[in-house]
Amino acid sequence: MTDHLLSKGARGRPRQFDPDAALITGRALFHTHGYAALGIAAITEALGIRPASFYAAFGSKAAYFERIAEAYVAEVMPLETFFRDDRPIVDSIAELLGEAARRYTAFKDQAGCLILEALRAHRGDEGRCIALRIAQIRREKLQAFIARSAPAVALIATEVVTVTMAGMSAAARDGVSCAGLEQVAAVATVGLRSLIEGSA
Amino acid sequence: MTDHLLSKGARGRPRQFDPDAALITGRALFHTHGYAALGIAAITEALGIRPASFYAAFGSKAAYFERIAEAYVAEVMPLETFFRDDRPIVDSIAELLGEAARRYTAFKDQAGCLILEALRAHRGDEGRCIALRIAQIRREKLQAFIARSAPAVALIATEVVTVTMAGMSAAARDGVSCAGLEQVAAVATVGLRSLIEGSA
DNA sequence: TGAGTTATGTAGCGTTCGCTAAATAACTTC
DNA sequence: GAAGTTATTTAGCGAACGCTACATAACTCA
CATH class of the missing domain: 1.10.357 (Tetracycline Repressor; domain 2)
Structure with a gap:
C-alpha cells in the first residue's frame, strides 16, 4: 500500500490515502446523496480518513466537489x-x-x-x-x-x-x-x- | 386589525397574526428560496412573529409547507x-x-x-x-x-x-x-x- | 544526526438548524 | 371577580454543519 504517494522527491510525511481514489469515491457519494445532503463526516468516514486529512488534501468541500464535477463532465x-x-x-x-x-x-x-x-x-x-x-x-x-x-x-x-x-x-x-x-x-x-x- | 381572530366563541388569547395570510407569505418565500434554504428564522421574521407563535399555529416547518403545497397544487x-x-x-x-x-x-x-x-x-x-x-x-x-x-x-x-x-x-x-x-x-x-x- | 517539510490524530470551534420549556398576557365563560 | 383557555415573549436546548488549531508522526535533504 501507499504506492500512490511514492512520487520521487516528495518531502514530508507521505499520504496514507489515494486522493484520486478519493475523487472516485466522492463522485459516487455526491451522485447518490447530492451536494448539500452529503456532509464532511460522511465523506471522511467513507474514505477512512479524518476531516483534517480531507481539508489538507482538498481545501474545502466545494473545491472537492468542483474537481469531481470537472472530471465528471469531461468523462460522461x-x-x-x-x-x-x-x-x-x-x-x-x-x-x-x-x-x-x-x-x-x-x-x-x-x-x-x-x-x-x-x-x-x-x-x-x-x-x-x-x-x-x-x-x-x-x-x-x-x-x-x-x-x-x-x-x-x-x-x-x-x-x-x-x-x-x-x-x-x-x-x-x-x-x-x-x-x-x-x-x-x-x-x-x-x-x-x-x-x-x-x-x- | 386582528379582525381575523374574531371568530365568535374563540376562547383564550386571540392570535395577533392571520394564519391564512401567513400561508400566502410562506408560499412566496418557499417559492423564492426553496424548502431547505428557507429557515424558521427567515419565516418568522417575514411574518413578524416569534418561532413559538409559528409552532403553536402550524406545528412544524414541514406541516406549514404541506398546507402551502396543497393549496398551491389546487390553485395553480x-x-x-x-x-x-x-x-x-x-x-x-x-x-x-x-x-x-x-x-x-x-x-x-x-x-x-x-x-x-x-x-x-x-x-x-x-x-x-x-x-x-x-x-x-x-x-x-x-x-x-x-x-x-x-x-x-x-x-x-x-x-x-x-x-x-x-x-x-x-x-x-x-x-x-x-x-x-x-x-x-x-x-x-x-x-x-x-x-x-x-x-x- | 539534525533541520525542514508534510500529513496525521485529537479535539473542538463557531454557526446555523428546527424546535421547545416556562412564564406571562389576553381573552371567554362561570 | 375567579377559573379556564389559548397565544404570546423570553430564552435557549441539542444536534448537525463546515472547518481548523495544535501537537505529533513520518518522511527527505543536507
Missing part, C-alpha cells in the same frame, strides 16, 4: 462523441438523448446527472454555483455544434435539449425506468427533427 | 381547466405546457414550479416527501385524462409531459425567458402530437 457523454459531421445533426441529438436515458438510469443509487441535479439547489448554494459554471460551458458547446448545421434554430434547439435532459435527470431520480426515458427521448427527437428540418 | 394550473372533451387531447396538453411556460416565468423571483423544485431535494428531505406525494397524485390524474382519448400511449405521453414540465421549471429557475419556454413547449407538443395521432 462528452459532446464531441456525438456531434460528428458524417450524419444529420438530429441523429447526433437523438443519440445524445438516448445515451442520457441509459446513463441516467444505469445505476439505481446514482440516478440522473450529477451536474444537473446539483444545479437545482437554491441560488446561493456553493454546489449550484459550481454546477452552473460547468453547465453553461457545456451548453455553449452544444449550441455551437447545433449551429454548424442549423444556425437559425440552434438556440431553441439547444433549449429543448437542455430542458429535456434536465427533465430526464429529474425523472430518473424519481424512479422512471430506462425504457421510459428512451421513449421520452424518442418523442423529443420527433419534435426536434420537425424544428430543424423545417428550418432548412 | 388545475388539470380540469385544460382537459375538456370538446377538443383533441393534444390541444389540451399544448395549452397546459404553454401555460406552464408563462406561469414558471411570470415572477422573476418565484421562477419554476413550487412542487417540482421541492421534488429535487435528496431522498430523505421532508419537503421532497411532501412534494412527491402531491406530484404523484397529479401525475395519476394527468394520465387518466390522457387515457380517456389515447389509452395506448397514455403512460408514455404522461412521462413526456412530466419530463417537459420538470425541465421547464428547472430552465425557468436558471433564467430562461417566457418566450424561450413557450418555444420549448411548442416543440414538445409536436412530438406528442406525432405520438398520439400515430396511436389512433
Whole structure:
C-alpha cells in the first residue's frame, strides 16, 4: 500500500490515502446523496480518513466537489462523441438523448446527472454555483455544434435539449425506468427533427 | 386589525397574526428560496412573529409547507381547466405546457414550479416527501385524462409531459425567458402530437 | 544526526438548524 | 371577580454543519 504517494522527491510525511481514489469515491457519494445532503463526516468516514486529512488534501468541500464535477463532465457523454459531421445533426441529438436515458438510469443509487441535479439547489448554494459554471460551458458547446448545421434554430434547439435532459435527470431520480426515458427521448427527437428540418 | 381572530366563541388569547395570510407569505418565500434554504428564522421574521407563535399555529416547518403545497397544487394550473372533451387531447396538453411556460416565468423571483423544485431535494428531505406525494397524485390524474382519448400511449405521453414540465421549471429557475419556454413547449407538443395521432 | 517539510490524530470551534420549556398576557365563560 | 383557555415573549436546548488549531508522526535533504 501507499504506492500512490511514492512520487520521487516528495518531502514530508507521505499520504496514507489515494486522493484520486478519493475523487472516485466522492463522485459516487455526491451522485447518490447530492451536494448539500452529503456532509464532511460522511465523506471522511467513507474514505477512512479524518476531516483534517480531507481539508489538507482538498481545501474545502466545494473545491472537492468542483474537481469531481470537472472530471465528471469531461468523462460522461462528452459532446464531441456525438456531434460528428458524417450524419444529420438530429441523429447526433437523438443519440445524445438516448445515451442520457441509459446513463441516467444505469445505476439505481446514482440516478440522473450529477451536474444537473446539483444545479437545482437554491441560488446561493456553493454546489449550484459550481454546477452552473460547468453547465453553461457545456451548453455553449452544444449550441455551437447545433449551429454548424442549423444556425437559425440552434438556440431553441439547444433549449429543448437542455430542458429535456434536465427533465430526464429529474425523472430518473424519481424512479422512471430506462425504457421510459428512451421513449421520452424518442418523442423529443420527433419534435426536434420537425424544428430543424423545417428550418432548412 | 386582528379582525381575523374574531371568530365568535374563540376562547383564550386571540392570535395577533392571520394564519391564512401567513400561508400566502410562506408560499412566496418557499417559492423564492426553496424548502431547505428557507429557515424558521427567515419565516418568522417575514411574518413578524416569534418561532413559538409559528409552532403553536402550524406545528412544524414541514406541516406549514404541506398546507402551502396543497393549496398551491389546487390553485395553480388545475388539470380540469385544460382537459375538456370538446377538443383533441393534444390541444389540451399544448395549452397546459404553454401555460406552464408563462406561469414558471411570470415572477422573476418565484421562477419554476413550487412542487417540482421541492421534488429535487435528496431522498430523505421532508419537503421532497411532501412534494412527491402531491406530484404523484397529479401525475395519476394527468394520465387518466390522457387515457380517456389515447389509452395506448397514455403512460408514455404522461412521462413526456412530466419530463417537459420538470425541465421547464428547472430552465425557468436558471433564467430562461417566457418566450424561450413557450418555444420549448411548442416543440414538445409536436412530438406528442406525432405520438398520439400515430396511436389512433 | 539534525533541520525542514508534510500529513496525521485529537479535539473542538463557531454557526446555523428546527424546535421547545416556562412564564406571562389576553381573552371567554362561570 | 375567579377559573379556564389559548397565544404570546423570553430564552435557549441539542444536534448537525463546515472547518481548523495544535501537537505529533513520518518522511527527505543536507
